[in-house]
Amino acid sequence: MKLPVSTEWLLHCAASLAQLDAGATASAAQLAAYYDLPAAYLAKQLQSLVRAGVLTATTGPRGGFRLGRPASEITLLQIVEAVDGGSSPYECREIRQQGRGALPAAQCREPCILAAKMAEAHEAWRRTLAATSLADIIATLPASTPRRTRARLTGRP
Amino acid sequence: MKLPVSTEWLLHCAASLAQLDAGATASAAQLAAYYDLPAAYLAKQLQSLVRAGVLTATTGPRGGFRLGRPASEITLLQIVEAVDGGSSPYECREIRQQGRGALPAAQCREPCILAAKMAEAHEAWRRTLAATSLADIIATLPASTPRRTRARLTGRP
Numbered sequence: 001m002k003l004p005v006s007t008e009w010l011l012h013c014a015a016s017l018a019q020l021d022a023g024a025t026a027s028a029a030q031l032a033a034y035y036d037l038p039a040a041y042l043a044k045q046l047q048s049l050v051r052a053g054v055l056t057a058t059t060g061p062r063g064g065f066r067l068g069r070p071a072s073e074i075t076l077l078q079i080v081e082a083v084d085g086g087s088s089p090y091e092c093r094e095i096r097q098q099g100r101g102a103l104p105a106a107q108c109r110e111p112c113i114l115a116a117k118m119a120e121a122h123e124a125w126r127r128t129l130a131a132t133s134l135a136d137i138i139a140t141l142p143a144s145t146p147r148r149t150r151a152r153l154t155g156r157p
Numbered sequence: 158m159k160l161p162v163s164t165e166w167l168l169h170c171a172a173s174l175a176q177l178d179a180g181a182t183a184s185a186a187q188l189a190a191y192y193d194l195p196a197a198y199l200a201k202q203l204q205s206l207v208r209a210g211v212l213t214a215t216t217g218p219r220g221g222f223r224l225g226r227p228a229s230e231i232t233l234l235q236i237v238e239a240v241d242g243g244s245s246p247y248e249c250r251e252i253r254q255q256g257r258g259a260l261p262a263a264q265c266r267e268p269c270i271l272a273a274k275m276a277e278a279h280e281a282w283r284r285t286l287a288a289t290s291l292a293d294i295i296a297t298l299p300a301s302t303p304r305r306t307r308a309r310l311t312g313r314p
Contacts, residue, residue: 001158003246011271012252036256076274089160089246095169099193101309113297114168117233121285128278140270152258 001089006045007080009037013046014054014079016153018071018134019146025064026153034153045083052082071138077129090118158246163202164237166194170203171211171236173310175228175291176303182221183310191310202240209239228295234286247275 013031020026026034028043046065049055056068067074092115096103111119138146150156170188177183185203189196203222206212213225224231249272253260268276295303307313 001160001241001246002248003158005248005250007247008249008252008271011275015271016258032256034256034258035252036259037252076271080275084158089158090164091159091162092165093162095165095192095194099189099191101173101191101306102193107299113294114165114172114233117286117289117294118168118237121282124281124285125278128281129274132274137270137274142264149258 003080003084006041007083009035009042010045010049010083011076011079013042013065014049014067014074015134015137016149017055017065017067018074018138019141019149020066020154021150023066024150024154024156025058025062025066027064030064030153048082049079052078054078054082067134070135072133072135074134075130076132076134076137077126080129088119088122090115090122092118160237160241163198164240166192166199167202167206167240168233168236170199170222171206171224171231172291172294173306174212174222174224175231175295176298176306177223177311178307180223181307181311181313182215182219182223184221187221187310205239206236209235211235211239224291227292229290229292231291232287233289233291233294234283237286245276245279247272247279249275 012035016031016034017026028046029039031037031046032039032042046055047057050057050065050068053068054074055065057063057065092112094108094112096112097105097108169192173188173191174183183191185200186196188194188203189199203212204214207214207222207225210225211231212222214220214222249269251265251269253269254262254265
């Protein structure tokens with residue numbers, strides 16, 4: 001199971017945007033240059049964060065992207081699921097109900113115990129990512145980092 | 158991110174083999190008929206469980222597959238990782254070290270905090286699956302199930 005390569009891009013882009021001053025924005029081209037990523041494809045991926053409400057896109061000469069809500073209210077899970085969707089990596093096709101061993105429908109009203117355990121593991125994964133916000137991430141950075149990020153990302157300190 | 162469809166097949170096959178009497182085996186064809194799965198492809202997938210030591214393959218007229226160790230020592234994680242490998246779904250390509258924002262190597266001796274959080278989530282997923290053995294799964298089944306499984310899988314009660 002693999003997350004899209006753009007998962008890393010969007011986690012980093014969102015963390016960088018979380019270091020801008022309130023109201024400031026960065027364009028897709030600026031973010032692409034900052035991380036040396038393909039600009040057109042990155043721009044498309046950033047839209048998935050806009051649709052999820054993680055980012056807001058503004059238009060006009062100074063338009064670009066900024067956080068859609070406070071960094072403390074954006075979790076890593078919201079970013080990852082904006083990129084990849086929220087479905088479990090395990091797919092239960094109910095093979096317990098097919099073939100020579102098929103169980104009667106009456107015995108299949110509860111989810112299969114194997115599917116339930118796989119769902120439990122996915123929930124543990126989700127809980128871990130939901131427990132960390134962008135504000136938590138920024139709080140771990142050296143104190144000098146946000147100023148450097150702003151300067152290199154937008155050209156404005 | 159998606160696990161292979163055969164993940165469900167192999168979890169169920171291993172759980173069924175865990176219900177056989179000691180020393181009894183079931184062939185790939187029997188397992189395929191039991192769950193109505195494509196026999197040749199299933200046989201290939203079962204080999205991944207043999208390579209992982211989860212199953213043992215025996216040859217000869219009554220040959221087939223049986224558990225490679227006691228059901229209490231086979232975890233769901235071992236089965237899932239035999240199918241899909243053990244790597245994390247998140248790939249860190251160190252984009253923090255590229256582009257205009259590239260961090261100096263000296264600041265990148267520690268893993269990126271975002272990669273570390275993604276790894277933590279993967280470990281939470283792994284821990285959940287490692288905490289459940291095939292014996293735990295069998296213990297949840299109705300008391301009449303193993304006899305039915307044996308009869309329908311191998312034709313021997």
